[in-house]
Amino acid sequence: MFTNIGIRDRDFVRVIFEDQEIMVPQGHTVAAVLLAEGIRSCRETPVSGAPRGPYCMMGICFECLVVIDGEPNQQACMRHVREGMSIERQHGVAQIGPDANAAQDPAE
Amino acid sequence: MKSHYQLAIVGAGPAGMAAAAAAAECGATSVVFDEQPAPGGQIYRAVETPAAVDRAILGVDYWRGAELAKTLRDCGVDYVPGATVWQVSPTREIGVTVDGTAMLITADQVIVATGALERPFPVPGWTLPSVMTAGSAQVLLKSAALAADGAVFAGTGPLLYLVAWQYVQAGVAVKAVLDTTPISNYFRATRHLAGALRAPQYLMKGIRLLRGIKKAGVPLIRGVRDLRMRGDDAVSAVEYRRGHDWQRIEADQVFLHQGVVPNVNLSYSIGCRHTWNEAQLCWQATTDSWGESTVEGVAIAGDGAGINGALAAEYQGRIAALGALYRLGTIDADERARRAAPARAALAAERRIRPFLETLYRPPKYFRVPPDDQTVVCRCEEVDVAAIRKAVAVGCVGPNQLKSFSRCGMGPCQGRLCGLTVSELIADFTDLPVSEIGYYRLRPPIKPLLLAELAELQTPAASDR
Numbered sequence: 057m058f059t060n061i062g063i064r065d066r067d068f069v070r071v072i073f074e075d076q077e078i079m080v081p082q083g084h085t086v087a088a089v090l091l092a093e094g095i096r097s098c099r100e101t102p103v104s105g106a107p108r109g110p111y112c113m114m115g116i117c118f119e120c121l122v123v124i125d126g127e128p129n130q131q132a133c134m135r136h137v138r139e140g141m142s143i144e145r146q147h148g149v150a151q152i153g154p155d156a157n158a159a160q161d162p163a164e
Numbered sequence: 165m166k167s168h169y170q171l172a173i174v175g176a177g178p179a180g181m182a183a184a185a186a187a188a189e190c191g192a193t194s195v196v197f198d199e200q201p202a203p204g205g206q207i208y209r210a211v212e213t214p215a216a217v218d219r220a221i222l223g224v225d226y227w228r229g230a231e232l233a234k235t236l237r238d239c240g241v242d243y244v245p246g247a248t249v250w251q252v253s254p255t256r257e258i259g260v261t262v263d264g265t266a267m268l269i270t271a272d273q274v275i276v277a278t279g280a281l282e283r284p285f286p287v288p289g290w291t292l293p294s295v296m297t298a299g300s301a302q303v304l305l306k307s308a309a310l311a312a313d314g315a316v317f318a319g320t321g322p323l324l325y326l327v328a329w330q331y332v333q334a335g336v337a338v339k340a341v342l343d344t345t346p347i348s349n350y351f352r353a354t355r356h357l358a359g360a361l362r363a364p365q366y367l368m369k370g371i372r373l374l375r376g377i378k379k380a381g382v383p384l385i386r387g388v389r390d391l392r393m394r395g396d397d398a399v400s401a402v403e404y405r406r407g408h409d410w411q412r413i414e415a416d417q418v419f420l421h422q423g424v425v426p427n428v429n430l431s432y433s434i435g436c437r438h439t440w441n442e443a444q445l446c447w448q449a450t451t452d453s454w455g456e457s458t459v460e461g462v463a464i465a466g467d468g469a470g471i472n473g474a475l476a477a478e479y480q481g482r483i484a485a486l487g488a489l490y491r492l493g494t495i496d497a498d499e500r501a502r503r504a505a506p507a508r509a510a511l512a513a514e515r516r517i518r519p520f521l522e523t524l525y526r527p528p529k530y531f532r533v534p535p536d537d538q539t540v541v542c543r544c545e546e547v548d549v550a551a552i553r554k555a556v557a558v559g560c561v562g563p564n565q566l567k568s569f570s571r572c573g574m575g576p577c578q579g580r581l582c583g584l585t586v587s588e589l590i591a592d593f594t595d596l597p598v599s600e601i602g603y604y605r606l607r608p609p610i611k612p613l614l615l616a617e618l619a620e621l622q623t624p625a626a627s628d629r
Contacts, residue, residue: 058310061334063217112281118575
């Protein structure tokens with residue numbers, strides 16, 4: 057379990073993690089927020105459904121994929137928190153959103 | 165941002181920052197693209213705004229990055245943070261996404277300074293949540309002042325001991341350090357001790373770190389030959405073996421590490437020639453004495469061109485920039501040589517320790533070529549050793565063909581977490597040298613890109629030229 061070892065003065069922002077509001081230090085990545093909240097697994101794999109959590113924290117392993125503001129496949133370790141940001145765990149294969157389906161088919 | 169630069173630098177770690185400073189001194193129009201929101205790379209991550217109140221926990225070497233970052237900000241080059249470079253073509257057309265907008269720009273010269281990543285550490289259970297890398301522990305410490313109480317560190321290499329030491333400095337309990345350095349490495353490394361003694365600061369640092377870890381009462385268990393992670397939904401224990409019997413340590417957080425290797429995804433995708441470096445057990449771009457790769461106008465500086473450490477990266481960055489400035493016609497050969505001389509001398513001194521470190525911390529074969537059939541090799545597509553063995557048995561001859569057989573290496577990480585293991589596994593199965601097996605053929609985009617971004621591809625406004 058990750059704990060704060062004494063963080064410098066920072067402003068806090070409010071993020072929404074799966075309907076729960078949490079105040080988090082500005083400058084944190086989404087992955088840091090999840091780990092600090094004790095969220096160990098952030099997604100299940102599309103292949104076997106195995107749970108996965110952040111691994112490299114530097115944007116190379118793509119294990120920490122989450123849904124941010126409704127957008128799937130976001131690297132939690134590369135995205136920084138913003139006021140009002142919505143964060144959700146990702147389950148299995150990312151779904152293509154209704155906006156994408158609504159796009160006009162150029163063949164028509 | 166402009167639509168064309170004389171010099172484009174990818175990466176704002178020590179190599180990229182030093183290259184930018186050198187280019188600015190000679191007045192070339194330059195741009196630095198970096199994926200992070202602030203300069204420093206991973207080694208000096210968050211150096212301008214470190215998260216922890218107590219500065220002492222990270223050690224003195226870390227703060228050198230602050231000066232480099234300040235120079236980058238002040239030297240007058242265009243520094244673009246939050247920029248993901250997903251393509252550099254052989255004609256130096258650069259595809260980059262900033263704030264969700266994809267753009268194409270061009271450059272006369274490119275310096276790839278994309279640094280290193282941690283070597284894959286494929287052991288049973290390494291995909292379980294809360295099994296992370298030592299580098300990730302350090303990133304969390306530097307950028308978020310977060311540390312995991314009661315973690316186990318396992319593996320080999322300077323970074324493993326450094327992070328464990330930093331935890332100790334921060335007053336965080338470390339449950340154990342499981343050292344996988346083979347005992348035989350210590351004997352082999354003595355051969356290079358003479359060179360290492362000419363860089364005593366590194367030997368002293370190593371001794372200081374290990375002493376600090378032991379003094380804090382952390383069990384340092386040497387000669388670990390076998391490792392496996394246990395747990396259902398996340399790791400709950402580490403099991404290890406030195407001799408015949410398995411030992412068990414309950415732990416809800418594990419950090420693995422067995423050295424760093426060049427991050428070659430960009431240089432490979434440009435088409436630069438790479439060769440197998442047997443001393444460092446990794447793929448490495450072929451470069452000349454000015455860092456120029458086999459693709460004209462594309463240089464590689466820092467750990468991305470072979471592991472030499474943060475200080476060497478700085479000198480290499482400077483040398484590569486001077487090479488680029490010469491090719492641009494900004495400076496002549498005499499000025500290039502004169503300006504590069506101090507960096508060359510410093511680089512040679514920096515490299516003296518490498519043969520010793522490479523021998524001492526050479527990860528053993530049983531942790532690079534996983535012996536257990538069920539060990540996951542490709543984390544993205546969940547391909548295990550057995551599947552690769554089976555593919556080779558029916559005629560798969562190399563990493564690229566393995567993709568068609570198994571999807572191994574075709575996930576979003578683009579082989580970053582499995583590529584080395586795959587090359588070495590196939591070499592082992594076929595009894596051929598790794599250099600003949602080769603690596604994945606990597607193509608742009610080297611980072612995922614939305615079709616919408618491509619559809620709305622921009623070039624910076626002509627007025628900015």
